[in-house]
Amino acid sequence: MPELPEAETIARDLDPRLAGGRVTDITVHHHDVLATDPATFGRQLIGRTFAGAGRRGKNVVLPLEDGGRLVVNLGMTGRLVLSDAPRAGELRHVAVRFTLEDGRSLLYDDTRRFGLLEVFEADAWRERDAELGIEPLGDLFTAGALHAMTRRTRVPIRNFLLDQYRVAGVGNIYALEALFRAGVRPTRRSHTVTRAEAARLRDALQDVLRRAIGNRGTTFSDYRDGSGERGGFEPLLQVYGREGTPCAACGTQIRRRVLSNRSVFYCPACQR
DNA sequence: AACGCGCCCTGTCCGC
DNA sequence: TGCGGACAGGGCGCGT
CATH class of the missing domain: 3.20.190.10 (MutM-like, N-terminal)
Structure with missing residues (x-):
């Protein structure tokens, strides 16, 4: 959470x-x-x-x-x-x-x-x-900086985003949401991410994180009882936890698989 | 040496 | 209704 x-x-x-x-x-x-x-x-x-x-x-x-x-x-x-x-x-x-x-x-x-x-x-x-890694909402987190980092490693891009020594602060939920918005499949090897994709990924990450902060960081986890803040970010999630439901962009069923012992959700049509 | 995996712990949910 | 098992994600330590 x-x-x-x-x-x-x-x-x-x-x-x-x-x-x-x-x-x-x-x-x-x-x-x-x-x-x-x-x-x-x-x-x-x-x-x-x-x-x-x-x-x-x-x-x-x-x-x-x-x-x-x-x-x-x-x-x-x-x-x-x-x-x-x-x-x-x-x-x-x-x-x-x-x-x-x-x-x-x-x-x-x-x-x-x-x-x-x-x-x-x-x-x-x-x-x-x-x-610790670069702050994703900081001035140094440019498309060029992200692309330079992704080119240096072959780990799946989802794993790249989770590594706190590369980019600091991103967890599984926001990583998957940003990858969906950027049209990049979570399993893609980092070094194959193009400059244009890195630019979209940077923008998507910042957008997702800023929106979440705007919602006071409320994610899906506290939706079940009213013990804390109500409402929240959950309705904004487009792939996380949405296996089998239609993609908001193209209608294809969202797929789930396990990567490095952790769930990955993506649209097989929109994300390449 | 970079990378993948299992584990830590508890609450919740699902199926029998 | 009760219970066992799967599952959740963050990060560290270890093995390869």
């Missing part, structure tokens, strides 16, 4: 409300979401003050006033919520609670605990940041 748009939405919500919050205590309910042991984690953060919230790829980045950072990878089911948020009391899988000086708490909730919380000091974060 959480890809770039979800991380962006969380960061925007948190930014003004978390700034100035000083950590006075940390309770770890599930240590497997931490990069270190709980005692070390506590020593790293207690007494330090959040400066706000941002994003890098799919990571929510919480800068500290002294230049360090708490970096949160949300995995599949991670959420970051302040205790005074409307539905904070409904969280059922709180893994870590950060008590703040003003009495509020920052809660990290993660049902499946695929997420990871890690503290970086300034230098270490610069290194980590440099390892």
